[in-house]
Amino acid sequence: MSTSNKTLIVKCPNCGCSVPWTPEQVSKPFCSERCKLIDLGEWAMEEKTIPGESLSLDDYNDDIAADDDHFFH
Numbered sequence: 001m002s003t004s005n006k007t008l009i010v011k012c013p014n015c016g017c018s019v020p021w022t023p024e025q026v027s028k029p030f031c032s033e034r035c036k037l038i039d040l041g042e043w044a045m046e047e048k049t050i051p052g053e054s055l056s057l058d059d060y061n062d063d064i065a066a067d068d069d070h071f072f073h
Contacts, residue, residue, distance in 0.1 A: 013035075
């Protein structure tokens with residue numbers, strides 16, 4: 001039985017550079033810590049979002065309270 005030694009190559013989500021998917025590549029799927037931090041900053045500044053309805057803080061608190069009721073009874 002032969003094992004393939006091909007390394008998976010992915011594109012950095014930030015700059016598009018080729019990134020080998022190996023244990024040594026600690027920033028994967030990003031090519032570098034810099035690209036990882038740029039991406040994190042874009043999410044933190046809400047420049048990137050996941051499509052869907054936004055929930056208000058009240059909706060979130062109601063969901064948490066409902067979960068607590070089930071947990072503690």
